[in-house]
Amino acid sequence: MLNATPLEIKPREALRINPAKTCQPIGAMYAALGIHGCMPHSHGSQGCCSYHRSHLTRHYKEPVIATSSSFTEGASVFGGLANLTQALNNIFTIYNPDVVAVHTTCLSEVIGDDIPMMIKKSAEEGIIPAGKYVIHANTPSFVGSHITGFASMCTAMVRYFSERRMGMRNQINLVPGYVDPVDMRELKRITKEMKIDSIMFPDTSDVLDLPQTGVYHMYPKGGTTVDDLKSTGDSMATLALGHFASHPAATELDEKCGVPCAFLELPIGLSQTDRLIHALRNYAGVDVPDSITQERGRLIDVMSDMHQYFHGKRVAVAGDPDHVISLCQFLVELDMKPVYVITGSPGNHFENRVHEILKDQVPDAMIKQNADLFELHQWIKNSPVDLIIGNSYCKYIARAENIPAVRFGFPILDRMTHRLFPTVGYSGAMHLLNKIVEVTFDKRDRECPEELFELVQ
Amino acid sequence: MSDTPEKVPIDAAQAREEMLKIYPPKTRKKRAKQILANDPKMPPEVGANTRTLPGIMTQRGCTYAGCRGVVMGPIYDLLQITHGPIGCGFYAWLTRRNLARPKDPTGPNYMQYSMSTDMQEDQIIFGGEKKLRQAIIEAHEIFKPKAIAILATCPVGLIGDDIHAVAREMKEKLGVNVMAFSCEGYKGVSQSAGHHIANNGVFKNIIGLNDTPDEAEFNMNILGEYNIGGDAWEIDTLLRKCGIHITATLSGDVNYDQVAKAHTVQLNAVMCHRSINYIAEMMEKKYGIPWIKANFIGVESTAKTLRKIAKYFESRKLTDRVEEVIAQEMAAVRPVREEVTARVKGKTAALFVGGSRAHHYQDLFRDMGMEVVSAGYEFAHRDDYEGRKVLPSVKVDADSRNIEELKVEADPIRFKARKTPEQMEALKAGGFSFSDYEGMMVEMKKGTLVIDDISHHELEKLIEIYKPDLICSGIKDKFVIEKMGIPCKQLHSYDYGGPYAAFGGAINFYKEIDRMLSTKIWKYVVPPWEKEPELAVTLVHPAKNGAKRKGESKTWRASAAVGVE
Known part of the structure; x- marks a missing residue:
């Protein structure tokens, strides 16, 4: 397993190995699926759309709809206007959504397609039926990560829809x-x-x-x-x-x-x-309400019951920046030691914020934005951890180094708990705790000497 | 589902009209050429390998996926660097189930790694060659691989990076084989273009590098077999039992050295015609190796293929051995096949996948007495539907013209006809066909519906009209189909099951289909309260909203089979 990964860490400037991020459009596609009656549309060659739909489907195990401008060489040279126009005509005629949410790809970004102009043209030509909407977000794959794409599509929702109409609402x-x-x-x-x-x-x-x-x-x-x-x-x-x-x-x-x-x-x-x-x-x-306060109390109760098993444990964390920032905070609350903390996405805020969270409790933590799982693995090889928390790709490291792994974040392609139980809120925290306990105790029960195999923990 | 009512034959022409009805005129005209009622005696012309219209929800992927993911990916000790933004390299990482078990367990298996130049805006503006060079140097420094492949994504061609020049330069500098593939996603109309580009690259850069053949009496390659779920291992084991050696399986659980000597064999057998016929043709021209179409999916097909191979080698010993193995294997297959057939016979299936599986897997369904009502490929060409006989009449359009056709001539030293012209003639006279593929349609019944590059809409309509008992498709369709209450077997990933090739694989497949068709799950879908009249209960306290219950109060016991009837 991953046996080509050497112990020695050589500096890399150009080669990304085992990324901890993917590209913008999948995030935009996911966000667009959160609009009612929306067809996400990928303006580029059809492979992007196919890859994103496939990967989202593997994570959610649900139908994931999206269309593509299906660029071929001609469109790549002459621009994608004809493709987008034809696509919108087909989409509204065949699939009849309320909203089409267009996102770009590296291809359409490189050739500089002007999406708002194209949408305007389709509207003028009567291709967009009355009462239907076409919105867009620019999501060049060579900038940021899937999180950037998600954020851009959320921003597009505001740009296209939000309006101040009748004063403040109690919401x-x-x-x-x-x-x-x-x-x-x-x-x-x-x-x-x-x-x-x-x-x-x-x-x-x-x-x-x-x-x-x-x-x-x-x-x-x-x-x-x-x-x-x-x-x-x-x-x-x-x-x-x-x-x-x-x-x-x-x-x-x-x-x-x-x-x-x-x-x-x-x-x-x-x-x-x-x-x-x-x-x-x-x-x-x-x-x-009391019900919320009680939920909180139950979480703290489990934290204190199991504290001895969390305290001082060395953890490697990999994932999307917002997820990792909050998870580190939680691990600190548990008195665990997130010693290696990476995200694949770029952004200085990540390093600053994680540093702020860890500086007292884990002053020597290695924190890195724009990092990859290969590097994380090398760190672990050089100085091991007790637990790794990250997406499904981390299981290769977990197996190579015999470390228990908790699946957390996106994508999770080989388990189903992310579909059933939240990770947010007090109940989400309890669920995360449970997962940490399960994987670490399972390993111990499997591997400890028989005389230390205990019924009660 | 034993309660399936007697199927009334469905008029394919009518179903076709129903599917086309909704489309705008231009789309309808285009799709009309790709949805056809079959006639096995005179297959109609399929508008295959043409562009998918924008806005149509298609199964298809891109050229990069066909090159990197399908053909190159399984060569496990060839270090592969995707040149482009991160997404493409990320998605091609461990998502196809081309399993590998490196010959040297301590050696590298680069399939577990995703390497990319992770192109950023700077490189888009100023060019990415510098970063690519640096990435190759770093990869060489860290891994010391035998060979390196560079795979292009969409922006590379547009910004004009000369990856072939970089490859040549790095090959010289590093002293290892470095090769480049111009497999930008927008080239061609589907994955298929990527297969062709990969075939060209493998043929130019790897095959022929080592002239030392493996020592074996009967030595061949399996081409177009990707070891999904371990299929190649099944085939390998079977052939080994017969005494036949496989030098290379392209591309499934295969290493660089095996590919390098692939030209030393006596015969090429082609499984997936679509993705690999190019290499088969080129190896024949350059090295004199004949190729035959093989199919190890389905027991009848497997037996037929084994006999064909034995016949080719013209050895009494091999022929006898093959018969012995078939008999042995069939003894294990027969009881399972009979047991499953009794339950699934007459049930219907539809297959929409790939460039060969939608054809090959029909044999497995035929083994079980199931009916295929409709089938189609995702990215195949006319010859895969109608047979290679149509090749001279296939129009080469602008999209196909983009893909290089290598000019191959007989190698002045290494060309060696494996059979004398007399032997070839004798074999042909005995009904043996070389370099031939008859396509899917001659083996499908009259009046079945052939749908090329099926759209989401057509799939929904198909389910509505045909109500097949089972559909074979891929990950993007799987849950659409299952939400409609029809089980879907993925034929790309095998739903993480398999192997399904050869005799052992067939047993697995029969059992799997039996499981899918006999599961009770679908019968639980409608909750009992939507099936039974409302029951009256006497409430200790009146209902808060004052609602009155209908009917009289009575003692009520949950039926033991609640939810299942």
């Missing part, structure tokens, strides 16, 4: 970040529990976590409706969860409609969830 906007449908469902449960009217965008619950009913709906009941997206401009505040995935859309909404925003981080773990609850309470002017 809160939630920008959830690049999290799973079950997390979005959990965030909605929390706001409902607190009796807060909220609009979450995007919202992939009831889109990518559908029940089996024997009936296929191309546009399932979930997703943020256009009406709701429009009304985000009338909300009292926007709570944006995550610097990288959510803050840009909240900023745009503030600039466009003057909706004040709270820049939060993903509510993963105890104190990050506390911050969310606190913000909800303050911005919506509600009391925190």
Whole structure:
């Protein structure tokens, strides 16, 4: 397993090995699926669309719809206007969505296709039916990562839809970040529990976590409706969860409609969830219900019950920046030691923020943005860890080095818990704790000397 | 589902009209050439290998996927660097199930690695050759590989990076074989163009580098076999039992050295005609190795292929051995096949996948007495549908013209006809066909529906009209199909099962289809309260909303089979 990976770390400037990120368009596609009745459209050659649909499907195990401009050499030379026009005509005629959300690819970015002009032309030619929308986000694959693409499509939702119409509404906007449908469902449960009217965008619950009913709906009941997206401009505040995935859309909404925003981080773990609850309470002017306080108490109870097993354990963490920042905070709360912390996405904020979180408890932690799993593996080879937390690709390192692995983030291609249990909120934190305990105890029970094999832990 | 009602034959022409109805005129005209009622005696012309219209939800991928993912990917000790932004290299990483078990367990298996130049805006503006050079140097420094391949993604061609010049330069500088593939995603209309580009590259840069043949009496290659789920291992084991040696399987669980001496064999057998016929043709011209079409999917096909190979080698000993092996293997197959056939006979299937599987897997369904009502390829050409006899009449359009056709001549030293002209004639006279593929349509029934590059809409319509018991497709369609209550078998990844090739694989497949068709899951879908009349209950306290219950109160016991009836 990964036996070509040497111990010696040689500097690399050009070669990316085993990336911990992918390209912008998949994030834009995922975000677009969180609009009700939306067909994501990939403006480029059809391989991009195929790769993204396949990978999203492998993670969610649900139908993932999206169309492509199917560029061939001609379009690549002469521009993609004819392709996009024909695509929109086909899409509205055949698949009849409410919204088409166009994102670009490296190909259409390199040739400099002007998407707004193309959309305008289609509108003038009557290709976009009355009451239907075409929105777009530029998502060049050679900038940022899939998180950037997600953020850009969220921002596009604001740019195209949000409007201040009838003064303030007694509602809160939630920008959830690049999290799973079950997390979005959990965030909605929390706001409902607190009796807060909220609009979450995007919202992939009831889109990518559908029940089996024997009936296929191309546009399932979930997703943020256009009406709701429009009304985000009338909300009292926007709570944006995550610097990288959510803050840009909240900023745009503030600039466009003057909706004040709270820049939060993903509510993963105890104190990050506390911050969310606190913000909800303050911005919506509600009391925190007992039920939430009790959930919190149950989390702390498990943390204290199991503390001895977490304390001082060395952990390697890899994943998307917003996820990793909040997870590190949680690991610190558990008195664990995240000694290696990487993200594949670029962004100085990541290193600064993780450093801030770890500086007292793990002063020698190695923290790196724009890093890859190959480098992380080499660090681990040089000085091992007790646990690795990251997406499914980390399991190769876990097997090579015999380290227990907790799957966390995107993509998870070989397990199903991310479809069933949240990682956000107090209940999400309990779920994460449980996973950490399961994998570490399983390893111990499998490998410890028989005399130390214990019934009770 | 034993309660499946008697199937009324469906009129393919009518189904076709139904599928085409919704399309805008231009789209309808185009799709009409790709949806056809079959006539095995006179297959109609399929508008295959043409562009997918923008906005149509297609199964197809791109040229890069065909080159990097399909053909090059499985060569496990060839270090491969994707030149481009990160996505392409990321998605091609460990997503195809071309399993590998390196001959040297301590040696490298680069399939577990994704290497890319992770191109950034700077390189898009100022060119990416410098970064590519540096990436190759770093890869060489870290891994010391035998050989390096560079694979281009969309922007590379557009910004004008000369990856072939970089490859030549690096080959000289590093002293290892460095080769480049111009497999930008936009070239061609599907993965198929990428297969061709990969074939050319492998033929030019690897095959022929080592003239020392493996020592074996009967020595051949399997071409167009990708070891999905371990298929190549099944085939290998079977042939070894017969006494036949495989030098290289292109490309499944294969290393660089095996490919380098692939031209030393006596025979090439082609599994997936679409993706690899180019190499078969070129090896015949340059080295004199004949090729035959093989199919190890389905027991009848496997037996037929084994006999064909034995006949080629013209050895009594081999022929006897092959018969012995077939008899042995069939003894194991027969009981399973009979047991499963009894349950699934007459059930219907539709297959939309790849460039060969939609044809080959029909044999496995035939083995079980199942009916194929509709089939089509994702990226095949006319010859894969209608047979190679149509090749002279295939129009070469602008998209195909983009792909280089190598000019190959007989090697002045190494060309060696494996059979004398007399031997070839004698074999042909005995019904043996070389360099031939009859295509999918001659083996499909009259009136079945052939759909090339099926769209999402057509698939939905097909399910609505035909209500097949099972569909074979890929990951993007799988859950669409299953949401409609129809089980879907993925034929790209085998749903992480397999192997399905040869006799042992057939047993696996029969059992798998039996499992899928007999599962109770689909019967649980409708909840009991939507099937039964509302039951009256006496509430201790009146319902809060004051709702009155219908009917009379009675004792109620959950049926033991609740939900299953």
